[in-house]
Amino acid sequence: MAVYDYAKGLVIEAGNNIRKMMQEEIDIETKSNPNDLVTNVDKATEDFIYNNIMENYPDAQVIGEEGHGKPMSELKPEGVVWVIDPIDGTLNFVHQQENFAISIGIYNDGKPYAGFVYDVMNDKLYHAKAGEGAFVNEHPLKPIAGSELKKSLIGINPNWLTKPQIGVIFKKVVDDARSARAYGSAALEIVNVARGKLAAYMTPRLQPWDFAGGLIILNEVGGVGSDLLGKPLELTQPHSVLVGNQAVHEEILNKHMLSEKETLEALHARYKQ
Amino acid sequence: MAVYDYAKGLVIEAGNNIRKMMQEEIDIETKSNPNDLVTNVDKATEDFIYNNIMENYPDAQVIGEEGHGKPMSELKPEGVVWVIDPIDGTLNFVHQQENFAISIGIYNDGKPYAGFVYDVMNDKLYHAKAGEGAFVNEHPLKPIAGSELKKSLIGINPNWLTKPQIGVIFKKVVDDARSARAYGSAALEIVNVARGKLAAYMTPRLQPWDFAGGLIILNEVGGVGSDLLGKPLELTQPHSVLVGNQAVHEEILNKHMLSEKETLEALHARYKQ
Numbered sequence: 001m002a003v004y005d006y007a008k009g010l011v012i013e014a015g016n017n018i019r020k021m022m023q024e025e026i027d028i029e030t031k032s033n034p035n036d037l038v039t040n041v042d043k044a045t046e047d048f049i050y051n052n053i054m055e056n057y058p059d060a061q062v063i064g065e066e067g068h069g070k071p072m073s074e075l076k077p078e079g080v081v082w083v084i085d086p087i088d089g090t091l092n093f094v095h096q097q098e099n100f101a102i103s104i105g106i107y108n109d110g111k112p113y114a115g116f117v118y119d120v121m122n123d124k125l126y127h128a129k130a131g132e133g134a135f136v137n138e139h140p141l142k143p144i145a146g147s148e149l150k151k152s153l154i155g156i157n158p159n160w161l162t163k164p165q166i167g168v169i170f171k172k173v174v175d176d177a178r179s180a181r182a183y184g185s186a187a188l189e190i191v192n193v194a195r196g197k198l199a200a201y202m203t204p205r206l207q208p209w210d211f212a213g214g215l216i217i218l219n220e221v222g223g224v225g226s227d228l229l230g231k232p233l234e235l236t237q238p239h240s241v242l243v244g245n246q247a248v249h250e251e252i253l254n255k256h257m258l259s260e261k262e263t264l265e266a267l268h269a270r271y272k273q
Numbered sequence: 274m275a276v277y278d279y280a281k282g283l284v285i286e287a288g289n290n291i292r293k294m295m296q297e298e299i300d301i302e303t304k305s306n307p308n309d310l311v312t313n314v315d316k317a318t319e320d321f322i323y324n325n326i327m328e329n330y331p332d333a334q335v336i337g338e339e340g341h342g343k344p345m346s347e348l349k350p351e352g353v354v355w356v357i358d359p360i361d362g363t364l365n366f367v368h369q370q371e372n373f374a375i376s377i378g379i380y381n382d383g384k385p386y387a388g389f390v391y392d393v394m395n396d397k398l399y400h401a402k403a404g405e406g407a408f409v410n411e412h413p414l415k416p417i418a419g420s421e422l423k424k425s426l427i428g429i430n431p432n433w434l435t436k437p438q439i440g441v442i443f444k445k446v447v448d449d450a451r452s453a454r455a456y457g458s459a460a461l462e463i464v465n466v467a468r469g470k471l472a473a474y475m476t477p478r479l480q481p482w483d484f485a486g487g488l489i490i491l492n493e494v495g496g497v498g499s500d501l502l503g504k505p506l507e508l509t510q511p512h513s514v515l516v517g518n519q520a521v522h523e524e525i526l527n528k529h530m531l532s533e534k535e536t537l538e539a540l541h542a543r544y545k546q
Contacts, residue, residue, distance in 0.1 A: 158453035180431035
């Protein structure tokens with residue numbers, strides 16, 4: 001069986017398991033701060049996915065949010081790399097019991113191979129094999145059209161606007177846009193750009209497992225992703241992220257980001273630590 | 274037939290009509306500013322609802338977003354008043370073709386009688402008859418639990434955080450909360466509080482048709498709504514709005530709003546014009 005079909009089945013099975021586990025009490029722990037949560041379901045889902053991959057593809061390299069696989073810095077570009085977030089949008093999972101996703105990006109010899117973002121509670125699997133278009137379940141996603149920022153909805157978490165440095169930069173983008181939305185899962189926000197529901201999404205820091213799956217899907221419909229200074233997103237480190245349709249991505253980059261190069265480079269350096 | 278059952282059927286029929294109209298090209302016009310949109314579908318839907326009510330209940334008073342019925346200032350509290358937003362979340366309707374709602378609140382002799390918020394594209398009708406509990410389609414909504422702000426998701430549009438006065442006040446609430454979300458339809462945000470998906474939602478200015486339906490639903494599950502200074506929401510004028518579960522509503526009011534009385538009263542006076 002091709003890795004693509006195997007991965008698709010694996011993601012759906014992992015989603016079924018999550019729905020079952022949600023019928024029991026959920027254990028919640030904090031990680032880096034009181035608002036950075038992890039649950040037994042995050043861990044059990046990554047265990048399930050990791051162990052299943054290792055049984056079927058023992059040579060695969062894996063990076064997972066909850067600690068499975070290699071440290072990102074030890075990643076070798078050769079061979080197949082799986083980048084896994086078992087539950088993207090853990091706060092939504094805990095507080096809403098919906099609006100979270102399983103995200104998986106698969107790379108082969110450093111090149112994108114396939115992306116999966118499974119909106120578990122809506123039973124919508126967004127998936128793409130590089131070069132073959134993107135789908136939601138069995139329906140193709142259309143190529144996304146360009147838009148002007150002033151006639152666009154953009155995705156941005158309100159929390160960033162209260163921060164001293166990035167808040168000042170993001171404020172200008174929000175004021176230039178038609179309006180802003182915040183759904184609370186980076187993978188689903190990127191997918192919302194791929195679906196044409198948002199023209200862009202931006203955030204000062206994501207880990208590779210937050211964006212790897214969504215980005216491959218987005219690229220298949222003509223959308224683009226980079227860091228906030230237009231540089232490529234790599235799998236070996238956290239990045240600031242700006243995704244969008246081509247026109248609005250370029251407009252935000254040229255009008256609002258490149259002029260803030262010094263501030264953004266300082267933020268990038270801080271966030272890499 | 275009781276007004277409640279009649280209204281329920283009317284909302285569902287209006288939603289069916291919207292889905293049909295969405296198969297044709299949509300005409301979009303601007304209203305008060307370039308980001309305040311109205312479409313032929315908003316207007317046709319309000320026409321449909323208004324005419325249908327007038328045929329069946331010629332004595333009813335109606336307030337509608339798109340200009341049907343009486344000016345709010347001429348409203349008499351006696352008898353039955355219908356407060357109608359044919360499409361709440363018009364930006365979502367235009368840009369996303371989803372995440373918008375038909376909202377209707379019905380009052381009898383000045384007292385809440387019934388609320389309806391129809392999430393058209395998800396085919397979810399939230400409804401409540403005062404004193405008899407709230408439902409999504411045929412399933413009862415549970416009473417909502419109280420929560421602490423620091424462990425809560427709140428709804429707030431990022432755009433308000435960029436504004437000089439209200440932005441400073443809302444920033445403190447966002448910083449105290451666990452995280453923030455923005456869905457772009459006031460009626461659906463209030464319903465999200467009633468569903469327990471958000472602990473609170475706040476905004477500096479809504480018209481009665483934005484909150485009338487949702488508020489009746491929210492009250493049925495134990496949630497509360499007021500203006501940002503804790504005063505009751507009336508049907509005769511625009512209001513600032515703070516809705517939430519009881520505990521978080523009280524916390525936001527006491528900790529963040531009442532100390533800003535002077536600023537908020539000045540904003541209220543400006544927004545009433």
